Amino acid sequence: MTEGQGGTAVEVKGLVKRFGRGESLITAVDGVDLDLAAGSRTALVGASGSGKSTLLHLIGAIEKADEGVITVGGEEVTALGRGPAARYRQRVGFVFQRFHLLAALSALDNVLAPVLPRKVDFDRAARAGELLDAVGLAGRHQALPSQLSGGQQQRVAIARALIGRPALLLADEPTGALDSATGEGVMDLIHELAEQYGFTVVTATHEHAVAERAERIVTLRDGKIVSDVASEGS
Numbered sequence: 001m002t003e004g005q006g007g008t009a010v011e012v013k014g015l016v017k018r019f020g021r022g023e024s025l026i027t028a029v030d031g032v033d034l035d036l037a038a039g040s041r042t043a044l045v046g047a048s049g050s051g052k053s054t055l056l057h058l059i060g061a062i063e064k065a066d067e068g069v070i071t072v073g074g075e076e077v078t079a080l081g082r083g084p085a086a087r088y089r090q091r092v093g094f095v096f097q098r099f100h101l102l103a104a105l106s107a108l109d110n111v112l113a114p115v116l117p118r119k120v121d122f123d124r125a126a127r128a129g130e131l132l133d134a135v136g137l138a139g140r141h142q143a144l145p146s147q148l149s150g151g152q153q154q155r156v157a158i159a160r161a162l163i164g165r166p167a168l169l170l171a172d173e174p175t176g177a178l179d180s181a182t183g184e185g186v187m188d189l190i191h192e193l194a195e196q197y198g199f200t201v202v203t204a205t206h207e208h209a210v211a212e213r214a215e216r217i218v219t220l221r222d223g224k225i226v227s228d229v230a231s232e233g234s
């Protein structure tokens with residue numbers, strides 16, 4: 001899985017994830033089949049508890065599936081042991097509702113943090129600086145999170161998600177903590193960067209205007225896909 005060449009394709013077949021047991025058994029993802037084209041931009045929507053986050057966690061190997069197969073860029077994610085799964089996660093970008101920035105570190109150091117302990121084949125500091133510029137934070141590289149607005153903090157988190165040159169970006173309610181105009185701007189930015197860098201994007205969201213910014217909208221209900229349509233905006 002490498003950056004460029006139009007991202008990476010994701011194939012999900014017969015995916016099942018359960019939590020709990022007995023009377024408290026919940027089937028969070030219940031037989032999902034989903035193919036995402038390389039470089040595509042998809043929104044995952046559905047009521048609270050419909051399985052959006054769980055599906056993202058399974059694709060990102062944060063959680064392990066009970067049944068089914070996930071293939072990302074030709075690699076069978078569901079077959080990976082702990083070590084290979086950890087290495088796979090380093091090649092996936094994650095953006096969350098909460099920005100999870102380290103308060104004591106500058107924007108630049110937050111972006112650098114994921115790759116500091118790793119061997120990489122690019123100039124870390126140069127790429128971190130380029131990414132901060134690309135997310136509209138030129139001139140704010142040394143700002144602390146507390147000195148940045150919510151939208152700006154999420155932009156730092158997006159730059160951080162991209163530092164390892166992911167071919168796949170998984171975003172879980174990336175606009176959930178932002179007002180609607182700022183959130184829509186953040187979603188547009190993610191999609192612009194996807195085009196520029198060629199990665200594939202999957203975004204879980206509750207917001208219609210955010211979902212409409214994707215090319216495709218997949219709706220989950222009780223862990224099942226109940227609708228899969230091209231977005232009207234695309």
Ligand SMILES: Nc1ncnc2c1ncn2[C@@H]1O[C@H](COP(=O)(O)OP(=O)(O)OP(=O)(O)O)[C@@H](O)[C@H]1O
Pocket residue numbers: 019020026027028046047048049050051052053054055204
């Ligand atoms: N770690 C867990 N342990 C037990 N149950 C869980 C766990 N994670 C998720 N669930 C359950 O699985 C179902 C799907 O949850 P999930 O978080 O994927 O939904 P969601 O669509 O992301 O919801 P929201 O829109 O509120 O974020 C829910 O019923 C939830 O309670």
Ligand SMILES: [Mg+2]
Pocket residue numbers: 052053054172204
């Ligand atoms: Mg969720």
